Amino acid sequence: MVAGGGVAALEAVLALRDLAGYTISITMLAPEEHFVYQPLSVGDPFALGPAKRYPLAKVAEDFDLVLHHTALAAVDPAAHATRTSDGEELGYDSLLVATGAARQPAYDHVLTFRGQEDGERAHGLVQDLEAGYVRRVAFVVPSGTTWSLPLYELALMTATRAREMSVDGAELTFITPEETPLAVFGGAASDEVASLLAEAGVDVRTGVHAEVERKGEVRLRPGDETFAVDRIVALPRVVGRPIEGLPHDEQAFVPVDEQMRVPGVEDVWAAGDGTTFPVKQGGIACEQADAAAADIARSAGADVDAKPFRPVLRGQLLTGSKPRFMRHHLAGGHGEDSEVSTTALWWPPSKIAGVHLAPYLGELPEVEPEREPEVPLDVEPSGEAGSRIWI
Ligand SMILES: Cc1cc2nc3c(=O)[nH]c(=O)nc-3n(C[C@H](O)[C@H](O)[C@H](O)COP(=O)(O)OP(=O)(O)OC[C@H]3O[C@@H](n4cnc5c(N)ncnc54)[C@H](O)[C@@H]3O)c2cc1C
Numbered sequence: 001m002v003a004g005g006g007v008a009a010l011e012a013v014l015a016l017r018d019l020a021g022y023t024i025s026i027t028m029l030a031p032e033e034h035f036v037y038q039p040l041s042v043g044d045p046f047a048l049g050p051a052k053r054y055p056l057a058k059v060a061e062d063f064d065l066v067l068h069h070t071a072l073a074a075v076d077p078a079a080h081a082t083r084t085s086d087g088e089e090l091g092y093d094s095l096l097v098a099t100g101a102a103r104q105p106a107y108d109h110v111l112t113f114r115g116q117e118d119g120e121r122a123h124g125l126v127q128d129l130e131a132g133y134v135r136r137v138a139f140v141v142p143s144g145t146t147w148s149l150p151l152y153e154l155a156l157m158t159a160t161r162a163r164e165m166s167v168d169g170a171e172l173t174f175i176t177p178e179e180t181p182l183a184v185f186g187g188a189a190s191d192e193v194a195s196l197l198a199e200a201g202v203d204v205r206t207g208v209h210a211e212v213e214r215k216g217e218v219r220l221r222p223g224d225e226t227f228a229v230d231r232i233v234a235l236p237r238v239v240g241r242p243i244e245g246l247p248h249d250e251q252a253f254v255p256v257d258e259q260m261r262v263p264g265v266e267d268v269w270a271a272g273d274g275t276t277f278p279v280k281q282g283g284i285a286c287e288q289a290d291a292a293a294a295d296i297a298r299s300a301g302a303d304v305d306a307k308p309f310r311p312v313l314r315g316q317l318l319t320g321s322k323p324r325f326m327r328h329h330l331a332g333g334h335g336e337d338s339e340v341s342t343t344a345l346w347w348p349p350s351k352i353a354g355v356h357l358a359p360y361l362g363e364l365p366e367v368e369p370e371r372e373p374e375v376p377l378d379v380e381p382s383g384e385a386g387s388r389i390w391i
Pocket of ligand 1: 003004005006007008009029030031032038039040041042070071072073098099100101113114115116147149150241271272273274280281282283284285314315316351352353
């Protein structure tokens with residue numbers, strides 16, 4: 001049984017079929033009808049079209065899944081049984097919990113960008129900037145955020161748009177507790193992001209924690225510096241979704257070992273944003289799903305090697321012109337191996353680097369977006385990756 005219909009759940013299902021074939025049956029519990037590809041939601045404010053959506057029913061058909069449109073409510077590990085939000089009881093031999101995380105506003109008085117659901121409001125801000133109603137915008141990464149890339153994309157794309165529209169006097173400031181911009185990708189990638197921000201005219205304040213006590217005012221800590229802005233765009237705080245019967249930490253994230261087993265709970269694995277691993281990112285969620293799938297396939301009798309989770313961060317930064325591909329080992333023993341390039345560092349050159357998910361989604365027809373794109377994605381050709389943005 002796989003609980004979830006997002007990135008980790010889909011990667012795990014595809015990996016399980018690859019490793020164990022059709023010798024196992026797979027039940028999926030997913031409350032939503034569609035899988036929404038969140039990384040491209042940063043294009044929505046710039047009228048590049050809403051995030052792509054794919055029907056889960058098609059995935060179920062392609063991979064012979066028993067799909068229940070419901071949520072996992074509780075697990076009874078001793079009985080190998082689950083209860084769904086509809087009150088139904090379903091048994092399992094192996095259970096993978098891939099229920100993701102919730103995104104909650106970190107501040108009042110700001111535009112919290114959680115993804116697709118906030119695309120329209122962010123579009124309104126860009127329009128206000130273009131029309132001259134808004135001049136000073138602060139982009140704020142809240143303390144505790146580990147995946148800040150979407151906010152860098154919004155800042156860079158806003159700067160590009162302001163330049164293209166010849167907006168007079170736009171002042172964009174990026175505020176983050178990170179010691180250097182996008183530090184999670186290591187030195188070389190971080191230096192590149194710093195250069196991109198400088199070229200775009202975005203003022204960057206690193207190593208500071210922002211407080212927002214009232215509309216239009218940001219206070220920086222340590223110290224007491226405040227400055228006034230017209231609008232504030234912030235990332236949300238990410239918190240876990242507790243499931244009755246499973247252990248979790250104080251933020252409701254589920255603990256896991258390197259095979260993605262939940263310690264002390266027999267035959268239960270977890271993968272993705274809902275686990276205690278600090279970096280909440282799609283490529284990482286896929287690597288965790290692959291590790292879990294290998295271990296689940298082994299426990300079901302398939303002759304496959306263990307594939308312990310060894311995190312390598314792969315990210316594609318949209319900039320308003322050429323995207324940047326960045327890669328960095330997060331586990332020790334690799335020295336300083338930060339890489340950044342305008343050509344693809346993995347293939348297919350997708351935003352979410354899932355070994356199974358990326359090629360599959362590349363072939364899968366998306367359903368009609370809820371709104372029509374107004375203009376095509378404006379990306380210059382970049383060598384191997386070409387001019388198409390892979391999802
Ligand atoms: C704006 C934005 C931009 C991003 N950009 C990138 C990027 O460029 N590259 C990248 O790698 N990552 C990116 N990410 C992060 C990436 O989307 C997440 O890390 C990834 O989706 C996590 O996968 P997941 O499976 O853990 O959770 P999700 O993909 O969120 O899936 C969780 C699923 O579980 C379902 N669910 C919830 N509760 C239950 C329950 N009780 N029972 C059953 N199902 C349940 C949900 O409906 C959902 O289908 C971005 C995220 C956002 C918001």
